[in-house]
Amino acid sequence: MKELLHRLCFSISWMTVGLFNLYGIPIQAEETVAQTIAELEQIALAHHPVLMAKQQRITSLNGLWIQEGLAPNPEVGYVAEEITSGNMGKQGVEFSQEIVTRNKLTHAQEVVCREIEVAKESLKMAEWKVRTDVRVAAFAFLVADRKKTLHQELVQINESIYQMTQSLYSKGEVTKLDLLNMGMELEKSRTELVSAQNDHQAAWKELACVLGTPDMPPVTITDTLECQPNLLSWDAFAQVLLETSPEIARAQAAIQQAQKKLELENARNSSNLTVGGGIMYNTESHATQVGLGVSVPLRIRDRNQGNIASARSEVLAAHQEYDRILLNVQQRLADVYRRYASACENLQKYRDKILPQAKESLQLARSGYEHGELNYLDLLNSQQTFASMYLLYLDNLQEYWTYKTILEGKLLTGCLEDGLE
Numbered sequence: 001m002k003e004l005l006h007r008l009c010f011s012i013s014w015m016t017v018g019l020f021n022l023y024g025i026p027i028q029a030e031e032t033v034a035q036t037i038a039e040l041e042q043i044a045l046a047h048h049p050v051l052m053a054k055q056q057r058i059t060s061l062n063g064l065w066i067q068e069g070l071a072p073n074p075e076v077g078y079v080a081e082e083i084t085s086g087n088m089g090k091q092g093v094e095f096s097q098e099i100v101t102r103n104k105l106t107h108a109q110e111v112v113c114r115e116i117e118v119a120k121e122s123l124k125m126a127e128w129k130v131r132t133d134v135r136v137a138a139f140a141f142l143v144a145d146r147k148k149t150l151h152q153e154l155v156q157i158n159e160s161i162y163q164m165t166q167s168l169y170s171k172g173e174v175t176k177l178d179l180l181n182m183g184m185e186l187e188k189s190r191t192e193l194v195s196a197q198n199d200h201q202a203a204w205k206e207l208a209c210v211l212g213t214p215d216m217p218p219v220t221i222t223d224t225l226e227c228q229p230n231l232l233s234w235d236a237f238a239q240v241l242l243e244t245s246p247e248i249a250r251a252q253a254a255i256q257q258a259q260k261k262l263e264l265e266n267a268r269n270s271s272n273l274t275v276g277g278g279i280m281y282n283t284e285s286h287a288t289q290v291g292l293g294v295s296v297p298l299r300i301r302d303r304n305q306g307n308i309a310s311a312r313s314e315v316l317a318a319h320q321e322y323d324r325i326l327l328n329v330q331q332r333l334a335d336v337y338r339r340y341a342s343a344c345e346n347l348q349k350y351r352d353k354i355l356p357q358a359k360e361s362l363q364l365a366r367s368g369y370e371h372g373e374l375n376y377l378d379l380l381n382s383q384q385t386f387a388s389m390y391l392l393y394l395d396n397l398q399e400y401w402t403y404k405t406i407l408e409g410k411l412l413t414g415c416l417e418d419g420l421e
Contacts, residue, residue: 032220037138040211040221044130047212050415051130054123061116068108072098079278090289092280099273107264114257121250125412128246130210132409133416137207139401142225143394144196144203151193154387158186161380178377185380210415229344229351229400234337237407238330245329245410251322258318262311269304271297332411340403347400350393358389 045051074097082089165182168174204218242248277292365382368374406413 032218034220034222037135037221037223040138040207040219041131041134043213043216044134044211045127048126048130048415049212050126051123054119054126058116058119058123061112061119065109065112065116068112069105071100071105079280081280088283090280090282092278092289094276094278094291096274096276099275101272102267102270104264104267104272107260107267110260111257111264114253114260117253118250118257121246121253124246125250125410126415128410128412129415132405132413133210134207135405135409136402136413137203137210138221138223139225139398139405141200141203141207142221142223143398144200145221146225146394147391148193148196148200150387150390151189151196154189154383155186155193157383158182158189162186181377182380225397225401227397227400229347231341231344232407234333237337238333241329241333241410242326247325247329247410247412248322251318251325255315255318255322258311258315262308262315265304265307265311269299269308271299329411333407336403336406336411339399340407343396343399343403346396347393350389350396354389355393358386362386 074095076093076095079094080089080091162182165174165179169176169179205214208214208216274295275293277290280289282289362382365374365379369379
């Protein structure tokens with residue numbers, strides 16, 4: 001009896017050390033490749049299909065810019081007149097050239113230049129989304145890994161305690177109810193371990209997809225999960241966001257693009273000139289004839305008024321879209337900052353009060369058990385309380401890193417939902 005109780009006490013002591021290792025001391029991980037979150041970000045920036053598609057979009061627009069600046073090609077042709085049997089008549093060549101007026105080609109290139117700026121800001125947005133999603137997914141994976149380790153330790157502890165409870169029951173020193181309760185606790189911990197393992201696998205798969213490498217094997221992330229939460233002010237985030245947000249910069253570039261489009265349509269209200277000429281040889285009179293001509297379309301009906309009205313409306317719409325984006329950004333900032341501030345406060349409470357109290361409670365329960373003041377079920381309840389508090393601490397830690405990362409990432413997330421626009 002005394003030996004069994006000693007083994008039970010040793011098992012509980014090992015349980016306490018194991019749980020305390022989760023709270024501040026790194027746990028030995030499986031043999032995998034070690035990488036930092038910054039290195040994972042570089043992998044994503046190099047492989048993500050959305051980024052490559054947006055880069056190709058910019059390349060495509062650069063080709064369009066070249067094309068828009070090219071003048072019309074001249075036209076040349078053969079002409080023959082007054083040809084009869086035995087008479088070759090007049091034969092020669094003629095040419096024509098359209099001359100673009102009012103710098104329409106330059107205006108067209110300016111429109112494409114602004115579209116390139118919009119595309120570049122879209123690329124910056126996508127890059128921020130990738131960085132944010134990688135960091136959020138990486139911290140989620142770290143938390144899932146920590147939870148899996150916790151549940152593995154709990155299963156090992158409960159298996160050891162259940163075996164000792166069986167020995168005590170066979171000697172009639174504990175009741176069958178004690179044995180059944182311990183068996184249920186063991187099965188519960190095994191079920192929770194399976195869920196934690198599935199969550200761990202899913203967390204890695206989500207991270208691998210965000211990296212753009214879905215077949216990449218799991219790695220060990222070396223970044224520290226624990227932190228001392230530091231609540232940054234609303235003004236600090238708001239000022240930086242409004243000054244550096246690529247989302248807002250893209251809306252500004254879209255306004256400039258619409259304005260350049262209006263300038264182009266106004267320029268297209270003027271007619272281009274077409275100059276032409278020809279040279280012919282008269283086989284009957286053996287004379288060479290030269291002709292010249294200039295033509296200009298009369299702007300009587302089509303004065304490009306429809307396209308001008310449309311472009312003017314697009315300018316107004318671009319301004320309204322800019323205002324909408326400003327409001328949307330501030331609305332999202334309010335929601336994310338609220339969540340960040342709550343997570344920061346909750347995390348501080350768990351670090352400074354709740355977990356230390358749960359740790360002290362577990363130590364007192366262990367001491368009370370060793371001195372015969374408490375039974376092992378009381379000690380198990382303290383273990384469950386500490387484990388539950390630690391899991392809630394991990395959840396708050398994940399929320400803190402998630403919303404802090406989103407704030408630092410210009411509120412841009414969802415890289416796999418992003419298209420070419």
